[in-house]
Amino acid sequence: MALTVVGSIAFDSVKTPFGERERMLGGTAVHFSLAASFFTEVRPVGPVGEDFGDAELAVLTDRGVVVDDVERVTGGKSFFWRGRYEYDLNVAHTEDTQLGVFGEFEPKLSAASKDAEVLFLANIQPDLQRQVRAQCNGARFCALDSMNLWIDTAKDSLLAAIAEVDCVIVNDAEIRQLTAESSLARAARAVMERGPRAVVAKQGEYGAALFTKEGFFALPGFPLEDVRDPTGAGDSFAGGFLGYIDSHEGELDEACLRRAMGYGTVLASFNVEDFGTERVARLSREEIDARFRQLGEMTRFDALPAG
Amino acid sequence: MALTVVGSIAFDSVKTPFGERERMLGGTAVHFSLAASFFTEVRPVGPVGEDFGDAELAVLTDRGVVVDDVERVTGGKSFFWRGRYEYDLNVAHTEDTQLGVFGEFEPKLSAASKDAEVLFLANIQPDLQRQVRAQCNGARFCALDSMNLWIDTAKDSLLAAIAEVDCVIVNDAEIRQLTAESSLARAARAVMERGPRAVVAKQGEYGAALFTKEGFFALPGFPLEDVRDPTGAGDSFAGGFLGYIDSHEGELDEACLRRAMGYGTVLASFNVEDFGTERVARLSREEIDARFRQLGEMTRFDALPAG
Numbered sequence: 001m002a003l004t005v006v007g008s009i010a011f012d013s014v015k016t017p018f019g020e021r022e023r024m025l026g027g028t029a030v031h032f033s034l035a036a037s038f039f040t041e042v043r044p045v046g047p048v049g050e051d052f053g054d055a056e057l058a059v060l061t062d063r064g065v066v067v068d069d070v071e072r073v074t075g076g077k078s079f080f081w082r083g084r085y086e087y088d089l090n091v092a093h094t095e096d097t098q099l100g101v102f103g104e105f106e107p108k109l110s111a112a113s114k115d116a117e118v119l120f121l122a123n124i125q126p127d128l129q130r131q132v133r134a135q136c137n138g139a140r141f142c143a144l145d146s147m148n149l150w151i152d153t154a155k156d157s158l159l160a161a162i163a164e165v166d167c168v169i170v171n172d173a174e175i176r177q178l179t180a181e182s183s184l185a186r187a188a189r190a191v192m193e194r195g196p197r198a199v200v201a202k203q204g205e206y207g208a209a210l211f212t213k214e215g216f217f218a219l220p221g222f223p224l225e226d227v228r229d230p231t232g233a234g235d236s237f238a239g240g241f242l243g244y245i246d247s248h249e250g251e252l253d254e255a256c257l258r259r260a261m262g263y264g265t266v267l268a269s270f271n272v273e274d275f276g277t278e279r280v281a282r283l284s285r286e287e288i289d290a291r292f293r294q295l296g297e298m299t300r301f302d303a304l305p306a307g
Numbered sequence: 308m309a310l311t312v313v314g315s316i317a318f319d320s321v322k323t324p325f326g327e328r329e330r331m332l333g334g335t336a337v338h339f340s341l342a343a344s345f346f347t348e349v350r351p352v353g354p355v356g357e358d359f360g361d362a363e364l365a366v367l368t369d370r371g372v373v374v375d376d377v378e379r380v381t382g383g384k385s386f387f388w389r390g391r392y393e394y395d396l397n398v399a400h401t402e403d404t405q406l407g408v409f410g411e412f413e414p415k416l417s418a419a420s421k422d423a424e425v426l427f428l429a430n431i432q433p434d435l436q437r438q439v440r441a442q443c444n445g446a447r448f449c450a451l452d453s454m455n456l457w458i459d460t461a462k463d464s465l466l467a468a469i470a471e472v473d474c475v476i477v478n479d480a481e482i483r484q485l486t487a488e489s490s491l492a493r494a495a496r497a498v499m500e501r502g503p504r505a506v507v508a509k510q511g512e513y514g515a516a517l518f519t520k521e522g523f524f525a526l527p528g529f530p531l532e533d534v535r536d537p538t539g540a541g542d543s544f545a546g547g548f549l550g551y552i553d554s555h556e557g558e559l560d561e562a563c564l565r566r567a568m569g570y571g572t573v574l575a576s577f578n579v580e581d582f583g584t585e586r587v588a589r590l591s592r593e594e595i596d597a598r599f600r601q602l603g604e605m606t607r608f609d610a611l612p613a614g
Contacts, residue, residue: 017489087489182324182394184512185530205491206513209527216605220516220525223492258608296610298523301565303603 001040003246004113005032006132007122007235008102009046009070010079012276017087018228024276025056027079028122028145031232034280035239035267037063038288039247042239043113045069045132047101049076059281069113076101089230090204107132114138118246120238121165123147126157133164141245141252143167143200145238151178163195169238172201172209184209185216198257200241200264202234210261214254219261222269222295229275233268236280240267240288266291308347310553311420312339313439314429314542315409316353316377317386319583324394325535331583332363334386335429335452338539341587342546342574344370345595346554349546350420352376352439354408356383366588376420383408396537397511414439421445425553427545428472430454433464440471448552448559450474450507452545458485470502476545479508479516491516492523505564507548507571509541517568521561526568529576529602536582540575543587547574547595573598 005028012026029044036042043066048056052072060067077100085092107128119136121129121144129144136142142165150158151174158178162168168175168191172184181187188199188211199211209218241264248256266288273279312335319333336351343349350373355363359379367374384407392399414435426443428436428451436451443449449472457465458481465485469475475482475498479491488494495506495518506518516525548571555563573595580586 088483089489176395182396183532183534185532189532203513206510207525207527209530211530216530217608218514218527218530218605219608220514220527223516223518223523223525225490225492225496227490255609259610262608262610293610296608298525299606299608301524301526301569301603301606302562303566303569303600 001246002043002112002116003036003040003118003120003242004043004045004109004116004136005029005036005120005122006045006107006129007032007120007124008079009044009048009052010081010102011051012231013080013082014229014231014275015084016089016229017085018226019275021275023080025059026081026232026276028235030060030277031235031271031280032120032122032239033060033065034063034277035236035271036243036246037065038267038283038285039240039243039263041066042243043069043116045107045109045113047071047073047076047105049073049078049101052078059277063281066112069108069110071108073101083231085230089227092230109135118142118242120242121145121161122235122238126150126154126161129161130157130164133161141166141242143169143238143242145169145234146174148174148177159194162191165196167198167200168196169200169241170202171234172203175199175201185211200261202237207265208237208261210257212254212257217258217261219265219295219299222265222291223298224269224273227272230272231276233272236271237264237268240264262292262295263288265295308553309350309419309423310343310347310425310427310549311350311352311416311423311443312336312343312427312429313352313414313436314339314427314431315386316351316355316359317388317409318358319538320387320389321536321538321582322391323396323536324392325533326582328582330387332366333388333539333583335542337367337584338542338578338587339427339429339546340367340372341370341584342543342578343550343553344372345574345590345592346547346550346570348373349550350376350423352414352416352420354378354380354383354412356380356385356408359385366584370588373419376415376417378415380408390538392537396534399537416442425449425549427549428452428468429542429545433457433461433468436468437464437471440468448473448549450476450545450549452476452541453481455481455484466501469498472503474505474507475503476507476548477509478541479510482506482508492518507568509544511540514572515544515568517564519561519564524565524568526572526602526606529572529598530605531576531580534579537579538583540579543578544571544575547571569599569602570595572602
């Protein structure tokens with residue numbers, strides 16, 4: 001069991017109809033690592049500035065996350081994002097982005113990070129994703145995320161990166177944009193024809209769908225009466241998904257991937273219950289397993305013919 | 308077994324990126340009746356004009372739909388809708404609506420239609436829904452659909468109608484608008500507090516969610532590589548859902564409602580595979596049951612703890 005994630009470590013200032021926070025801990029590698037930490041040992045790789053303090057690091061280390069490859073850049077500033085959400089929490093507006101040290105990021109992996117059995121290439125420039133992928137050539141399962149920016153500006157690199165991973169985890173609109181297919185099923189097939197054995201389409205509050213060569217599987221978002229901050233939901237999903245996969249000792253078969261979808265869904269649902277990392281930081285494995293079983297109940301129906 | 312539906316019978320002119328049709332048979336009561344016809348005897352109640360011919364009627368009667376309460380208005384014109392869909396089929400644009408005889412519609416139910424065991428009040432003015440509801444006071448399960456127009460212009464009437472049914476079947480955005488709740492779970496609870504025991508939130512390609520006092524259930528849309536025309540998907544869903552319920556002889560418990568969700572999902576998926584009623588008109592019960600079982604496979608995962 002060894003899970004490495006490469007991505008951003010950030011400060012987020014977020015306003016939603018249910019509250020706001022200034023410069024709280026965030027970033028894709030952070031949300032991913034915290035979610036995955038309930039299943040396995042995680043090593044985030046990413047840069048921070050001098051503004052990143054012990055309190056932020058402690059949120060990770062308190063959950064057993066190994067921070068050896070969190071690189072503190074002297075004189076630099078951490079990635080910063082400011083955004084707000086409308087009453088419909090599906091609509092986000094970015095008000096400020098300051099890349100800081102993330103703009104010059106060149107991933108440096110320790111020997112331990114390179115020994116990853118499972119690797120997640122979070123949303124960074126696709127050529128960097130490929131560099132990291134090449135360094136972790138012993139990984140038995142490798143996944144990547146991306147975004148519309150890279151589809152627009154570095155599509156060939158992104159397609160090359162996709163060809164080198166086992167699984168693509170992206171928003172459904174991005175799969176459509178990437179493949180120019182309006183049918184999600186066709187779009188996922190087009191991605192798999194380039195190499196990956198699995199495509200996970202994240203669908204926000206509607207949940208997520210898994211396409212593999214064996215078939216199709218989908219889970220709804222876990223129904224919540226109180227969502228406070230959707231930031232990081234997708235990364236928490238990926239953390240639960242890949243954290244479970246890394247913890248799984250047997251074959252990574254369809255049944256394993258489906259359970260991983262369940263854990264991803266559960267971690268994403270806890271993440272959005274409070275701002276930033278606040279809910280997941282105080283989460284327990286017992287709460288996760290209870291909600292996982294609930295999700296099983298919520299999706300079960302008797303598909304035998306009945307009158 | 309006796310299912311009555313009150314709603315529009317129409318001509319639709321539809322253009323999608325995959326083709327177009329002029330003045331094809333459509334309307335909520337039509338799509339609903341055809342979908343339900345695979346499970347039970349259906350009686351649509353609605354007006355048509357002199358432009359409605361034997362060919363249109365035959366599409367219904369060929370599927371065993373009882374058309375005694377399809378009222379032909381002398382000198383009148385049938386409801387007409389013209390719309391087009393973008394490449395993203397979730398985005399529809401209405402280009403023309405001519406209410407015709409539907410604008411003066413006063414539902415007249417025969418004794419047989421009043422004897423309905425299951426009743427569907429499709430999307431018509433809520434006071435008319437209440438009139439019909441009052442005439443079918445022996446029904447063991449009654450559901451209604453509505454739309455943003457009635458929330459905007461006749462909200463009190465709509466709330467009164469909702470209090471008189473067992474189940475509300477509407478788009479998720481409409482439940483949110485009706486209740487002013489951004490959380491769908493809260494919105495559904497607010498609707499149930501007014502009387503209904505179940506709320507079905509239709510979510511387009513993402514599927515549908517069922518809220519009851521016992522819990523939550525959701526199904527994804529059936530994954531399709533080729534969607535040609537989404538018109539009538541929601542009404543086909545309702546037809547499969549209520550058709551199955553009417554055919555079910557036992558208690559209308561949670562397990563029954565979940566299977567009904569499955570049949571609704573399956574009928575909606577067939578409907579969108581071709582224009583208007585074309586696919587469902589040539590559908591077989593064997594195809595329905597095969598896809599229903601596939602849907603069961605696509606949503607099954609082992610929610611027991613596993614390493």
